[in-house]
Amino acid sequence: MARVEDKKKHKNCSLCADKVTEIDYKDVTRLRRYLTEAGKIIPRRITGNCAAHQRMIAKAIKQAREAALIGYVFD
Secondary structure, eight states, X not given: OXXXXXXXXXXXXXXXXTTOOOOOXXXXXXXXXXXXXXXXXXXXXXXXXXXXXXXXXXXXXXXXXXXXXXXXXXX
């Protein structure tokens, strides 16, 4: 019998691999990687980010939206 946990692939956090300690809200190109075409934040189970970096990304995206660097909705 194969266990369910063996079948799941664990994605590694790309930001941990790059040893990123802070995410700048002005770095729009990096933040756009974590947004859908509709402008929603992609969940960490899809991106593979760790919880700490996902919180930093969400905070930076919200800050960039407030500063009008990124739109709330894309058309």
